[in-house]
Amino acid sequence: MHAIEKLLAKKAGKASVQTGEIINCEIDMAGINDLYLQTIRSFFEMGATRVFNPHKVIMFMDHYAPASTITQAQNQKQFREFCWEQGIDLLMDIDQGVCHQVLADKGLAYPGEIVVITDSHTTTHGAFGAFGTGVGATDLAIILATGKLWFRVPEIIKINFEGIPQKGVYAKDMILYAIGKLGADYAVYKAIEFGGSTLQHLCVSERMAMCNMSTEMGAKASYIQPDAITMAFLNEKVTHPYEIYQTDANFCYVDEITFDISHLTPQLSAPSSVDNVDDISKYIGIAIDQAYLGSCTGGRAEDIGIAAAILEGKKISSRTRFVIVPASKGVLLEAMEKGYVKTLMEAGATFVTPGCAACLGTHEGMLASGETCITTANRNFPGRMGHVSAQIFLGSPAAVAASALMGKIVDPRDYLK
Amino acid sequence: MKPILMGKAFLFGNNIDTDQIYPGRFVELTDAKDIAQYAMHGVDPEFITKVRDGDIIVAGTNFGCGSSREHAAITLKEVGIGAIIAESFARIFYRNAINLGLPLFICPHISTLIQHNDRVSIDVFTGVISNASGPLAKAEPLSEYVVHILESGGIKPLVKQQLEERS
Numbered sequence: 001m002h003a004i005e006k007l008l009a010k011k012a013g014k015a016s017v018q019t020g021e022i023i024n025c026e027i028d029m030a031g032i033n034d035l036y037l038q039t040i041r042s043f044f045e046m047g048a049t050r051v052f053n054p055h056k057v058i059m060f061m062d063h064y065a066p067a068s069t070i071t072q073a074q075n076q077k078q079f080r081e082f083c084w085e086q087g088i089d090l091l092m093d094i095d096q097g098v099c100h101q102v103l104a105d106k107g108l109a110y111p112g113e114i115v116v117i118t119d120s121h122t123t124t125h126g127a128f129g130a131f132g133t134g135v136g137a138t139d140l141a142i143i144l145a146t147g148k149l150w151f152r153v154p155e156i157i158k159i160n161f162e163g164i165p166q167k168g169v170y171a172k173d174m175i176l177y178a179i180g181k182l183g184a185d186y187a188v189y190k191a192i193e194f195g196g197s198t199l200q201h202l203c204v205s206e207r208m209a210m211c212n213m214s215t216e217m218g219a220k221a222s223y224i225q226p227d228a229i230t231m232a233f234l235n236e237k238v239t240h241p242y243e244i245y246q247t248d249a250n251f252c253y254v255d256e257i258t259f260d261i262s263h264l265t266p267q268l269s270a271p272s273s274v275d276n277v278d279d280i281s282k283y284i285g286i287a288i289d290q291a292y293l294g295s296c297t298g299g300r301a302e303d304i305g306i307a308a309a310i311l312e313g314k315k316i317s318s319r320t321r322f323v324i325v326p327a328s329k330g331v332l333l334e335a336m337e338k339g340y341v342k343t344l345m346e347a348g349a350t351f352v353t354p355g356c357a358a359c360l361g362t363h364e365g366m367l368a369s370g371e372t373c374i375t376t377a378n379r380n381f382p383g384r385m386g387h388v389s390a391q392i393f394l395g396s397p398a399a400v401a402a403s404a405l406m407g408k409i410v411d412p413r414d415y416l417k
Numbered sequence: 418m419k420p421i422l423m424g425k426a427f428l429f430g431n432n433i434d435t436d437q438i439y440p441g442r443f444v445e446l447t448d449a450k451d452i453a454q455y456a457m458h459g460v461d462p463e464f465i466t467k468v469r470d471g472d473i474i475v476a477g478t479n480f481g482c483g484s485s486r487e488h489a490a491i492t493l494k495e496v497g498i499g500a501i502i503a504e505s506f507a508r509i510f511y512r513n514a515i516n517l518g519l520p521l522f523i524c525p526h527i528s529t530l531i532q533h534n535d536r537v538s539i540d541v542f543t544g545v546i547s548n549a550s551g552p553l554a555k556a557e558p559l560s561e562y563v564v565h566i567l568e569s570g571g572i573k574p575l576v577k578q579q580l581e582e583r584s
Binding site (some may be wrong): 064362 | 432434436441442444445446447452453459464469479482483484485486487490491505506508509512513516517535551560561567571572573577579581
């Protein structure tokens with residue numbers, strides 16, 4: 001069996017599971033985002049009165065942090081009251097940040113865990129050897145009511161990255177390259193394990209970006225076998241007991257693909273599909289109205305540090321806005337302590353408090369008609385960050401920062417010290 | 418659930434994401450009637466003036482990709498969409514729609530076999546899809562569990578019953 005299958009079997013109370021089998025699993029952590037009041041409505045519609053275990057439920061005020069309309073404020077108010085009534089202590093209010101980063105910061109993502117959140121990028125937690133998957137409001141309500149959810153045991157794909165990345169090439173470039181080669185629906189209903197020698201050169205932040213973007217291939221979950229890099233992070237953050245599963249040597253993947261990334265150059269996903277990926281050289285010179293660094297994909301302290309290194313002592317183009325949204329309070333504090341915030345503000349960047357902000361086109365950095373944006377975020381669908389005619393390019397933090405500096409798309413390798 | 422679903426086809430392409438089905442700026446709405454005002458708004462803002470009860474969406478691959486927002490399934494159900502036939506569906510959208518009792522069918526090449534505005538029918542149990550000129554294709558059979566959810570009018574009544582039995 002694969003480590004993911006062993007994990008699922010354990011949570012379903014079974015000795016083993018088979019691909020395609022429908023199993024009912026106990027959920028270790030159920031997360032609700034402030035977008036989805038239907039979760040609470042469905043909970044009560046189903047006749048439930050108390051959540052299955054208030055200590056295994058976490059509420060995130062992240063997508064509307066802080067509320068920018070009365071309706072958002074009303075929705076958040078109902079969520080807070082629900083948490084208080086139900087004894088849910090893990091109420092991550094508007095100061096905390098994006099759900100996935102908050103879980104990591106607080107040591108609530110760990111190997112062997114099943115974490116289900118009403119957010120499609122819950123695949124991020126594969127970076128810690130957890131089984132993370134996104135669901136809709138009603139599925140989450142079922143967990144609140146029963147503590148369990150049904151899953152179909154997925155086929156498992158292995159994607160290996162081999163080689164040492166060149167300077168200026170990041171996990172974001174690698175995963176965009178893979179999505180471009182494999183397609184936006186390549187892994188629908190399936191799980192992806194990332195492997196290969198390149199992982200030894202990727203810190204936890206980079207691994208989170210990689211696992212996060214597996215959603216953009218349709219994956220149900222992702223997985224990186226915990227290693228020394230994972231353990232160093234877990235030892236610092238996690239106090240909860242956890243179990244690391246190992247894949248059997250004879251396990252047969254449904255597909256196994258290897259990318260040699262030693263010569264990979266910076267990549268961009270061009271409008272308006274994430275799998276529309278090319279070498280950045282194809283787009284050099286396109287004018288940028290807004291550069292956006294943030295999100296659960298590319299808003300970590302490491303990402304902000306890369307931007308600070310590029311912009312130190314410089315000024316961004318007068319025709320370009322540079323919006324930076326730290327993924328969490330922990331990220332913002334680290335960026336402040338390391339001096340990144342000062343450097344970037346002096347360079348002309350605009351900081352927004354932690355949260356999802358304009359990544360999903362609700363507030364704090366929306367795009368006007370005909371504008372062009374380059375972002376470290378995860379989606380460039382039509383209308384994703386504002387007007388339906390706005391154009392969104394997805395790239396690495398270095399590509400975003402260097403493009404903000406020059407006011408047009410540039411190769412970030414020319415701007416790294 | 419009716420054994421034969423019939424309606425006018427609305428044809429869409431590949432990778433129709435949830436931002437196109439239901440743009441992010443309207444996600445703060447929580448009542449189904451309000452959510453219904455923005456169905457397919459990102460692709461065709463006039464869609465809600467054209468759609469009629471029982472109409473069928475036909476699409477290419479990866480329909481419903483992107484966000485987990487249940488609004489995407491709620492809005493289509495609320496405007497009266499009777500079924501969606503696509504070459505493949507994104508996973509979360511699939512679960513959301515079935516949970517709400519909106520039938521989805523997976524059928525290879527269907528977007529090349531059906532024209533916009535065709536009168537389409539689908540036999541829920543055999544999966545046979547037809548238009549005015551006769552049978553065209555066969556969708557993958559629905560799993561027993563999915564049929565059970567759909568026949569119960571969605572998953573909420575099922576869980577409600579389960580919770581009542583437990584107490």
